[in-house]
Amino acid sequence: MATRKPLPSILRADRPAMRSFVYESLPTRVLFGVGSLDQLPTEIDRLGCRRALVLASSSARAEAVVRRLGSRAAGVYDKAVMHVPVDTARAARDEARRLDADLSVAVGGGSTIGLAKAIALETGLPILAIPTTFSGSEMTPIWGLTESGAKRTGRDAKVLPRTVIYDPALTLTLPPTVAGPSGMNAIAHCIEALYAENANPIVSLMAEEGIRALAESLPRVVSNPGDVEAHATVLYGAWLAGACLGSVGMALHHKLCHTLGGSFNLPHAETHTVILPHAAAYNSAAAPEAMRRVQRALGDAKNAAAGLYALARRLHAPKALKDLGLQAGDLDRAADLATQSPYYNPRPVTREGVRALLEQAFHGRPPDG
Numbered sequence: 372m373a374t375r376k377p378l379p380s381i382l383r384a385d386r387p388a389m390r391s392f393v394y395e396s397l398p399t400r401v402l403f404g405v406g407s408l409d410q411l412p413t414e415i416d417r418l419g420c421r422r423a424l425v426l427a428s429s430s431a432r433a434e435a436v437v438r439r440l441g442s443r444a445a446g447v448y449d450k451a452v453m454h455v456p457v458d459t460a461r462a463a464r465d466e467a468r469r470l471d472a473d474l475s476v477a478v479g480g481g482s483t484i485g486l487a488k489a490i491a492l493e494t495g496l497p498i499l500a501i502p503t504t505f506s507g508s509e510m511t512p513i514w515g516l517t518e519s520g521a522k523r524t525g526r527d528a529k530v531l532p533r534t535v536i537y538d539p540a541l542t543l544t545l546p547p548t549v550a551g552p553s554g555m556n557a558i559a560h561c562i563e564a565l566y567a568e569n570a571n572p573i574v575s576l577m578a579e580e581g582i583r584a585l586a587e588s589l590p591r592v593v594s595n596p597g598d599v600e601a602h603a604t605v606l607y608g609a610w611l612a613g614a615c616l617g618s619v620g621m622a623l624h625h626k627l628c629h630t631l632g633g634s635f636n637l638p639h640a641e642t643h644t645v646i647l648p649h650a651a652a653y654n655s656a657a658a659p660e661a662m663r664r665v666q667r668a669l670g671d672a673k674n675a676a677a678g679l680y681a682l683a684r685r686l687h688a689p690k691a692l693k694d695l696g697l698q699a700g701d702l703d704r705a706a707d708l709a710t711q712s713p714y715y716n717p718r719p720v721t722r723e724g725v726r727a728l729l730e731q732a733f734h735g736r737p738p739d740g
């Protein structure tokens with residue numbers, strides 16, 4: 372008797388129903404690998420550019436790039452700072468004009484890449500990004516500018532870097548205290564992508580794989596900062612995470628971190644690290660399929676929220692908002708600000724629910740559930 376062949380997995384009844392979706396790929400060219408920074412001159416020629424302004428937050432990182440650029444280097448602006456203050460953006464843009472630059476080469480974390488985006492937003496100057504943290508900004512068309520203590524953000528195709536060079540040798544100098552939270556920031560992009568309003572199967576594949584790569588290799592980067600293989604896997608995960616952030620909308624977690632960073636000046640990656648397990652707990656019942664994928668990507672976690680909390684402990688990363696500079700008296704205002712205007716989240720956002728979430732995160736307690 373002929374045995375029946377198993378159905379292809381896409382037709383099995385236990386597979387979640389395929390929803391309608393829209394997927395749009397972003398046109399960035401990506402080079403990845405140890406030593407890929409050596410391709411920089413060729414990549415600049417490929418873009419048809421001749422006079423690069425190098426942006427950085429440290430002169431040492433700028434120097435490593437300038438050395439490779441030779442006559443293609445028009446100048447250096449190495450005063451990039453967190454959250455792109457408008458004055459810094461203006462000064463860098465003026466420098467680009469003075470030097471008659473035809474390209475920004477941003478070497479650094481989200482702050483430096485953000486500065487290149489601010490210049491591009493106004494002048495259209497193309498960007499070649501060389502990320503040295505795991506922020507993911509290099510893969511997104513999202514810009515941010517801070518003026519009088521308030522951060523504005525938006526999306527614009529002209530700020531999306533044309534080319535990104537990921538060289539894992541460049542992240543070896545990250546102190547573990549920066550690397551751990553920066554990696555958790557990347558995981559946050561993946562998690563919110565899995566339950567995004569406009570989630571789609573391709574981005575969800577990238578998100579799950581991104582969490583897996585980051586969760587598996589971040590502890591190795593933190594315990595052995597010289598492990599270049601581990602750095603390469605983290606950077607691969609950060610790339611996927613950035614692509615998720617650039618492709619689909621985010622929800623409560625990013626909204627809370629934006630509020631805490633923008634209105635209370637809390638540090639970006641550390642705030643993501645503290646909030647993430649609590650945001651996952653808040654959304655767990657409303658996004659069961661996403662959470663199942665997070666749990667699977669984290670390995671043997673009891674549930675997504677508990678797994679994220681445990682991972683952050685393995686990274687010796689901060690766990691309480693009170694240790695990042697928030698005061699107990701700020702919690703009510705933070706809850707008000709984060710719930711003031713409506714936005715998509717799998718579970719409805721209530722002031723009471725957000726206030727309770729912030730209370731847990733303030734004290735660094737394990738997430739609910």
Ligand code: NAD
Nearest residue numbers: 428454480481482503504506508511513541542544545639
């Ligand atoms: P960052 O760029 O400020 O870098 C953190 C610190 O690490 C800085 O002191 C920097 O000098 C240092 N550093 C960077 N690379 C290093 C290296 N290889 N070795 C040693 N030190 C190094 O921080 P970040 O977390 O990368 O970025 C945060 C900023 O980026 C925030 O303003 C955030 O809003 C923004 N961001 C934007 C997007 C987007 O899509 N627009 C995405 C993520 C983050």
